[in-house]
Amino acid sequence: MAVSLLTNTAVTPTVAVNAQTGTTYTPVIGDGNNTLVTLSNASAITVTIPPNSSVAYPVGTVLNFSAIGAGQVSFAQGSGVTIVSTGATASAPKLRVQYSSASAIQQSANSWIIVGDLA
Numbered sequence: 001m002a003v004s005l006l007t008n009t010a011v012t013p014t015v016a017v018n019a020q021t022g023t024t025y026t027p028v029i030g031d032g033n034n035t036l037v038t039l040s041n042a043s044a045i046t047v048t049i050p051p052n053s054s055v056a057y058p059v060g061t062v063l064n065f066s067a068i069g070a071g072q073v074s075f076a077q078g079s080g081v082t083i084v085s086t087g088a089t090a091s092a093p094k095l096r097v098q099y100s101s102a103s104a105i106q107q108s109a110n111s112w113i114i115v116g117d118l119a
Helices: none
Strands: 016-020 035-039 045-049 062-067 073-077 082-085 101-108 111-116
Touching (some): 073 082
Parallel strands (some): 035 062, 045 073, 082 111
Antiparallel strands (some): 101 111
């Protein structure tokens, strides 16, 4: 539990939820730290990690994703973006099953590592 230094009271951290229901999604700047992007569709969903020239995330940004629909979620590299992961296809990992989650962590301007429940 965090404590506010100004008021000496407990601070409850919150996570914003960005609910996506389409078959494609490109994260936006507001999806950065403290946001969970939920992905819900019966069909396959592709999340494209955008290049720094399109969305200038600060290095160290963490993007969080959770598959809440039946469609399998896969990650794709935007133009000039490099993704690494332990997924079967290291540069294009997929969330393993419905309710799997993963985080994309920015290591440098166009370099991301994706960790989580991957296939």
